[in-house]
Amino acid sequence: MIQIGVIGAGSCDGALKKIAEEVGAEIARNGAILLCGGLGGVMEASAKGAKNEGGTTVGILPGDRRSDSNNYMDIGIVTEMGHARNVIIARSSDALIAVGGEYGTLSEIAHSLKMGKTVATLNSKWEIEGTLKAKDPKDAVRIVLNGISKS
Amino acid sequence: MIQIGVIGAGSCDGALKKIAEEVGAEIARNGAILLCGGLGGVMEASAKGAKNEGGTTVGILPGDRRSDSNNYMDIGIVTEMGHARNVIIARSSDALIAVGGEYGTLSEIAHSLKMGKTVATLNSKWEIEGTLKAKDPKDAVRIVLNGISKS
Amino acid sequence: MIQIGVIGAGSCDGALKKIAEEVGAEIARNGAILLCGGLGGVMEASAKGAKNEGGTTVGILPGDRRSDSNNYMDIGIVTEMGHARNVIIARSSDALIAVGGEYGTLSEIAHSLKMGKTVATLNSKWEIEGTLKAKDPKDAVRIVLNGISKS
Amino acid sequence: MIQIGVIGAGSCDGALKKIAEEVGAEIARNGAILLCGGLGGVMEASAKGAKNEGGTTVGILPGDRRSDSNNYMDIGIVTEMGHARNVIIARSSDALIAVGGEYGTLSEIAHSLKMGKTVATLNSKWEIEGTLKAKDPKDAVRIVLNGISKS
Numbered sequence: 329m330i331q332i333g334v335i336g337a338g339s340c341d342g343a344l345k346k347i348a349e350e351v352g353a354e355i356a357r358n359g360a361i362l363l364c365g366g367l368g369g370v371m372e373a374s375a376k377g378a379k380n381e382g383g384t385t386v387g388i389l390p391g392d393r394r395s396d397s398n399n400y401m402d403i404g405i406v407t408e409m410g411h412a413r414n415v416i417i418a419r420s421s422d423a424l425i426a427v428g429g430e431y432g433t434l435s436e437i438a439h440s441l442k443m444g445k446t447v448a449t450l451n452s453k454w455e456i457e458g459t460l461k462a463k464d465p466k467d468a469v470r471i472v473l474n475g476i477s478k479s
Numbered sequence: 480m481i482q483i484g485v486i487g488a489g490s491c492d493g494a495l496k497k498i499a500e501e502v503g504a505e506i507a508r509n510g511a512i513l514l515c516g517g518l519g520g521v522m523e524a525s526a527k528g529a530k531n532e533g534g535t536t537v538g539i540l541p542g543d544r545r546s547d548s549n550n551y552m553d554i555g556i557v558t559e560m561g562h563a564r565n566v567i568i569a570r571s572s573d574a575l576i577a578v579g580g581e582y583g584t585l586s587e588i589a590h591s592l593k594m595g596k597t598v599a600t601l602n603s604k605w606e607i608e609g610t611l612k613a614k615d616p617k618d619a620v621r622i623v624l625n626g627i628s629k630s
Numbered sequence: 631m632i633q634i635g636v637i638g639a640g641s642c643d644g645a646l647k648k649i650a651e652e653v654g655a656e657i658a659r660n661g662a663i664l665l666c667g668g669l670g671g672v673m674e675a676s677a678k679g680a681k682n683e684g685g686t687t688v689g690i691l692p693g694d695r696r697s698d699s700n701n702y703m704d705i706g707i708v709t710e711m712g713h714a715r716n717v718i719i720a721r722s723s724d725a726l727i728a729v730g731g732e733y734g735t736l737s738e739i740a741h742s743l744k745m746g747k748t749v750a751t752l753n754s755k756w757e758i759e760g761t762l763k764a765k766d767p768k769d770a771v772r773i774v775l776n777g778i779s780k781s
Numbered sequence: 782m783i784q785i786g787v788i789g790a791g792s793c794d795g796a797l798k799k800i801a802e803e804v805g806a807e808i809a810r811n812g813a814i815l816l817c818g819g820l821g822g823v824m825e826a827s828a829k830g831a832k833n834e835g836g837t838t839v840g841i842l843p844g845d846r847r848s849d850s851n852n853y854m855d856i857g858i859v860t861e862m863g864h865a866r867n868v869i870i871a872r873s874s875d876a877l878i879a880v881g882g883e884y885g886t887l888s889e890i891a892h893s894l895k896m897g898k899t900v901a902t903l904n905s906k907w908e909i910e911g912t913l914k915a916k917d918p919k920d921a922v923r924i925v926l927n928g929i930s931k932s
Contacts, residue, residue, distance in 0.1 A: 331545075331555070361554060386537075386554055392570060392863060394482075403512060403537055404482070405556050406570040408863035410845060411721075411741055412560075412714035419543060419557040419713075431744035434758070438737035439713055456736070543712060559712035561694060562872075562892055563865035570864075585909070586891035590864055593884035607887070633847075633857070663856060688839075688856055694872060694896075696784075705814060705839055706784070707858050708872040721845060721859040745845075 330360040331386075332472055333421030335414075335436045336370025336429045344370060347450055348427045349377035350465035356383025358469055363388060363421050365413065366397045366404060370427045375400035388417050415439050422479075423472035426452055426459070446475025481511040482537075483623055484572030486565075486587045487521025487580045495521060498601055499578045500528035501616035507534025509620055514539060514572050516564065517548045517555060521578045526551035539568050566590050573630075574623035577603055577610070597626025632662040633688075634774055635723030637716075637738045638672025638731045646672060649752055650729045651679035652767035658685025660771055665690060665723050667715065668699045668706060672729045677702035690719050717741050724781075725774035728754055728761070748777025783813040784839075785925055786874030788867075788889045789823025789882045797823060800903055801880045802830035803918035809836025811922055816841060816874050818866065819850045819857060823880045828853035841870050868892050875932075876925035879905055879912070899928025 332355050336348060352374035355362045362378040364371040366387020375385045379400045387401035392408040407413040414432065418424065418439040423446040426433050434454050440447045441458045448462045448471040460475075462468035483506050487499060503525035506513045513529040515522040517538020526536045530551045538552035543559040558564040565583065569575065569590040574597040577584050585605050591598045592609045599613045599622040611626075613619035634657050638650060654676035657664045664680040666673040668689020677687045681702045689703035694710040709715040716734065720726065720741040725748040728735050736756050742749045743760045750764045750773040762777075764770035785808050789801060805827035808815045815831040817824040819840020828838045832853045840854035845861040860866040867885065871877065871892040876899040879886050887907050893900045894911045901915045901924040913928075915921035 329553070384554075386556075388556070394571070394573075402480070403535075403554060404571065405537075405539065405567065407567050408570050409567075409714070409865060410717070410861035411744065412711070412717040412862060414741075415712070415714040415717070416556065416558050416560075419559050420545070420555065422545075431740045431760075435737045435740035435744065438733045438740055439716075442713065442733035442737065458733075560714060560865070561710035561868070562895065563711060563862070563868040565892075566863070566865040566868070582891045582895035582911075586888045586895065589884045589888035589891055590867075593864065593888065609884075631855070686856075688858075690858065696873070696875075704782070705837075705856060706873065707839075707841070707869065709869050710872050711869075718858065718860050718862075721861050722847070722857065724847075 330476060331363050331420060331422050332360045333363045333417050333424040334370065334374040334427065335364070335417065335424055335433050336427040337433060338367045338369040338371065340369040340428055344428045344451060345373040347465060348373035351425055351427060351450070351468055352377030352383070353381045354465050354469040356381035358473060361386060363417060365390065365417060366401050368398060372398035372400060374427070388413050388420065411435065418443055418445065421445065422476045423447070425450065425468045425472055428452065446472050448472050481627060482514050482571060482573050483511045484514045484568050484575040485521065485525040485578065486515070486568065486575055486584050487578035488584060489518045489520040489522065491520040491579055495579045495602060496524040498616060499524035502576055502578060502601070502619055503528030503534070504532045505616050505620040507532035509624060512537060514568060516541065516568060517552050519549060523549040523551060525578070539564050539571065562586065569594055569596065572596065573627045574598070576601065576619045576623055579603065597623050599623050632778060633665050633722060633724050634662045635665045635719050635726040636672065636676040636729065637666070637719065637726055637735050638729040639735060640669045640671040640673065642671040642730055646730045646753060647675040649767060650675035653727055653729060653752070653770055654679030654685070655683045656767050656771040658683035660775060663688060665719060667692065667719060668703050670700060674700040674702060676729070690715050690722065713737065720745055720747065723747065724778045727752065727770045727774055730754065748774050750774050783929060784816050784873060784875050785813045786816045786870050786877040787823065787827040787880065788817070788870065788877055788886050789880040790886060791820045791822045791824065793822040793881055797881045797904060798826040800918060801826035804878055804880060804903070804921055805830030805836070806834045807918050807922040809834035811926060814839060816870060818843065818870060819854050821851060825851040825853060827880070841866050841873065864888065871896055871898065874898065875929045876900070878903065878921045878925055881905065899925050901925050
């Protein structure tokens with residue numbers, strides 16, 4: 329099954345949470361598995377959206393305890409590797425959607441592009457050559473599914 | 480849900496494969512998720528056993544491609560981290576079952592014991608203080624579920 | 631002793647190599663240790679510059695063999711972790727200088743900024759908020775030494 | 782230059798410290814670089830021994846701060862990768878000497894043997910097939926240098 333990564337900050341405002349939740353829901357509706365960093369903010373909201381639509385969610389955690397996970401992750405991968413877990417998220421995702429995001433998200437975007445993955449962005453402060461700007465959550469999922477089908 | 484790691488060599492004889500397959504089946508029958516290294520041998524056999532019983536399987540791969548995975552993994556975590564992925568398997572598993580195994584398996588046993596996890600062994604060549612020798616696959620799953628319930 | 635990371639692409643043109651070599655030389659002249667990814671291009675040129683001035687050099691390699699290293703690294707750290715070695719370079723450096731660079735360098739810049747490190751850039755195609763643009767190699771080393779002294 | 786890893790527990794009694802210190806001294810006398818985990822116990826004692834003989838020392842740290850290092854490491858590699866740093870020590874060492882040691886050391890021995898490296902042991906509680914028991918520190922260094930020259 330297709331694995332789509334959702335990346336974004338561990339804390340964010342309500343507007344961004346709503347977007348992330350809709351991204352997760354749309355991933356689930358398309359029958360794909362949602363991968364994320366397993367913590368709060370964009371990660372939690374997207375996982376919540378996926379679970380609301382009966383999807384499957386995988387959290388790739390930076391710390392050494394599965395209990396760090398938010399409550400919407402079916403599976404917890406405990407890396408104990410801090411920021412290096414961002415590389416695992418990028419590698420494990422067939423394509424990625426960045427929702428907002430700060431430096432951590434930028435590192436994931438960079439790793440993903442270096443690996444040749446499709447990266448759609450929503451409300452990104454970064455304008456990185458190679459990413460694809462999406463109009464809304466549905467458009468973001470459409471973009472990454474399209475990218476995967478061509479790869 | 481409980482996550483049980485199955486560790487063992489990437490190639491093994493038919494007798495060990497049968498044991499690994501039965502371990503995977505028993506994990507699925509108990510409603511737990513099976514984690515393994517996603518490659519061949521004990522990993523593939525245990526995942527096959529779990530899928531035959533309708534279980535969920537997660538492969539934590541050492542290389543940089545999801546396509547390295549055997550055909551029985553629902554989810555593929557692509558670590559691109561070689562032997563360090565053994566640490567992630569140990570960390571992500573609530574308890575572990577070692578089936579046979581060489582030096583790679585020994586490293587996973589050592590990491591798991593260092594982390595305070597229950598480790599049951601089947602047909603192990605290693606006699607490491609702290610591991611629990613199981614009589615058969617059913618016994619191995621019983622031992623690790625018992626260890627998890629006490630932790 | 632101070633450890634300064636030099637990041638940049640594994641292959642580059644002669645002009646960039648000259649800049650990287652001068653960065654490495656200036657690091658050595660200031661008595662700091664040079665850290666880099668241990669491969670070609672900017673990494674090799676900067677290490678060559680440091681060795682020409684009698685400096686100490688450390689290569690943090692992505693592969694599984696020390697022999698992947700260029701010929702100017704005193705010490706080889708063999709991570710076997712692919713792109714995740716970028717995180718180790720960022721973490722191990724007291725401050726960093728980016729010379730040119732593509733997506734891999736961008737990921738290192740992002741990780742470094744996330745960790746609160748000073749990052750000076752030379753001939754960068756990326757305009758990332760938080761990095762400090764240097765006029766020349768001497769200026770880059772001055773910027774990072776200044777950043778370290780304040781942290 | 783040859784890189785020899787010294788592995789062992791982060792805290793140990795005085796007798797083991799004396800052995801570790803002599804191992805470090807002997808590594809330095811042979812002109813090799815000492816690699817270790819950079820923390821206390823066997824790691825600190827061996828690094829102290831190497832520095833007393835004018836050697837070069839590299840600490841590969843599990844945490845996210847160089848300041849976790851003991852006072853005898855010339856170079857600090859900050860992995861932020863917990864137990865996975867053991868894999869990096871094994872990979873980066875041309876051969877290894879285990880002094881005493883618990884489960885963490887066992888994992889390093891296992892990773893090292895899996896990678897085909899020579900591993901000499903001193904006062905080890907583990908009797909692992911493939912390791913070479915040394916009589917004393919001098920003998921341990923002789924064993925690993927011999928192993929390296931044949932590889």
